[in-house]
Amino acid sequence: xxxxxxxxxxxxxxxxxxxxxxxxxxxxxxxxxxxxxxxxxxxxxxxxxxxxxxxxxxxxxxxxxxxxxxxxxxxxxxxxxxxxxxxxxxxxxxxxxxxxxxxxxxxxxxxxxxxxxxxxxxxxxxxxxxxxxxxxxxxxxxxxxxxxxxxxxxxxxxxxxxxxxxxxxxxxxxxxx
Amino acid sequence: xxxxxxxxxxxxxxxxxxxxxxxxxxxxxxxxxxxxxxxxxxxxxxxxxxxxxxxxxxxxxxxxxxxxxxxxxxxxxxxxxxxxxxxxxxxxxxxxxxxxxxxxxxxxxxxxxxxxxxxxxxxxxxxxxxxxxxxxxxxxxxxxxxxxxxxxxxxxxxxxxxxxxxxxxxxxxxxxxxxxxxxxxxxxxxxxx
Numbered sequence: 001x002x003x004x005x006x007x008x009x010x011x012x013x014x015x016x017x018x019x020x021x022x023x024x025x026x027x028x029x030x031x032x033x034x035x036x037x038x039x040x041x042x043x044x045x046x047x048x049x050x051x052x053x054x055x056x057x058x059x060x061x062x063x064x065x066x067x068x069x070x071x072x073x074x075x076x077x078x079x080x081x082x083x084x085x086x087x088x089x090x091x092x093x094x095x096x097x098x099x100x101x102x103x104x105x106x107x108x109x110x111x112x113x114x115x116x117x118x119x120x121x122x123x124x125x126x127x128x129x130x131x132x133x134x135x136x137x138x139x140x141x142x143x144x145x146x147x148x149x150x151x152x153x154x155x156x157x158x159x160x161x162x163x164x165x166x167x168x169x170x171x172x173x174x175x176x177x
Numbered sequence: 178x179x180x181x182x183x184x185x186x187x188x189x190x191x192x193x194x195x196x197x198x199x200x201x202x203x204x205x206x207x208x209x210x211x212x213x214x215x216x217x218x219x220x221x222x223x224x225x226x227x228x229x230x231x232x233x234x235x236x237x238x239x240x241x242x243x244x245x246x247x248x249x250x251x252x253x254x255x256x257x258x259x260x261x262x263x264x265x266x267x268x269x270x271x272x273x274x275x276x277x278x279x280x281x282x283x284x285x286x287x288x289x290x291x292x293x294x295x296x297x298x299x300x301x302x303x304x305x306x307x308x309x310x311x312x313x314x315x316x317x318x319x320x321x322x323x324x325x326x327x328x329x330x331x332x333x334x335x336x337x338x339x340x341x342x343x344x345x346x347x348x349x350x351x352x353x354x355x356x357x358x359x360x361x362x363x364x365x366x367x368x369x370x
Binding site for chain 1: 219
């Protein structure tokens with residue numbers, strides 16, 4: 001953890017809102033990306049990102065700085081997302097989360113890109129949520145398996161197995177296309 | 178390097194398309210068509226999934242989130258004098274949970290039926306436990322919570338606990354535990370806050 005980040009965390013723990021804002025601004029895209037891939041729903045991802053950051057603020061004093069701040073944020077995001085998926089039986093993503101932010105070019109290529117992204121999100125959505133989270137945290141967020149195991153409250157070997165299974169399923173799913 | 182080691186590397190280490198295999202791995206890949214096929218397949222998967230790795234907020238969305246966060250922070254200020262709502266909530270709930278877990282451990286320890294060796298978190302000792310009558314123990318243990326905090330124990334442990342005790346009655350049990358029993362709980366019972 002960078003010294004500056006540690007100082008920001010300490011200040012945020014003392015109620016410094018500006019410090020907390022500086023702290024989370026660098027992570028908001030990462031948290032949004034994770035939630036977006038988990039839910040495939042842009043509106044939901046926006047809401048859940050905001051909820052995650054607010055929950056982090058409300059609980060910042062419980063953060064012990066034993067894990068990295070980003071891992072702690074991921075843990076909150078995982079739980080927020082899991083609750084969201086559980087509540088409304090939305091385990092199969094809606095795949096309506098096209099990333100307008102990166103859209104460019106002519107309408108036809110935008111449409112092609114939109115379909116490609118929807119296909120990929122649908123492929124991710126075929127994975128069970130817990131497996132999807134393990135895969136995402138490793139593949140996209142590059143967390144270590146012990147960090148993932150901590151977040152998912154499982155063993156390191158179970159996280160590795162889950163990741164390997166997700167890899168196989170995704171490869172198979174995408175090869176079918 | 179053998180095929181099994183390559184397989185492990187492929188499945189657990191190769192999480193970035195930019196990763197270059199080391200010399201020993203490269204030598205194996207050159208000599209082993211099967212491992213090379215898998216390696217190339219995984220690289221292709223990276224390529225296919227790359228668009229999902231760059232999902233970002235628009236600047237407008239980022240600003241909106243920050244504005245709402247600021248409003249949320251103003252509505253729930255944190256400071257040295259204040260205490261987090263989540264911590265207050267946990268303080269009110271953790272005692273019956275611990276009591277339930279204690280009952281489970283005590284009941285099962287003698288007969289060696291404890292299915293797993295659960296864990297207690299370091300925060301346990303920091304909490305000043307207070308009693309809270311009546312709550313949904315199973316949901317509390319397994320369902321996470323609205324603040325996005327972790328669940329406390331896994332499903333199987335929670336099922337044992339809730340099947341073994343009445344949480345309303347369990348709240349007083351903790352008082353009767355000896356220091357040794359408390360230490361056993363701290364060492365063995367799952368309670369990750």
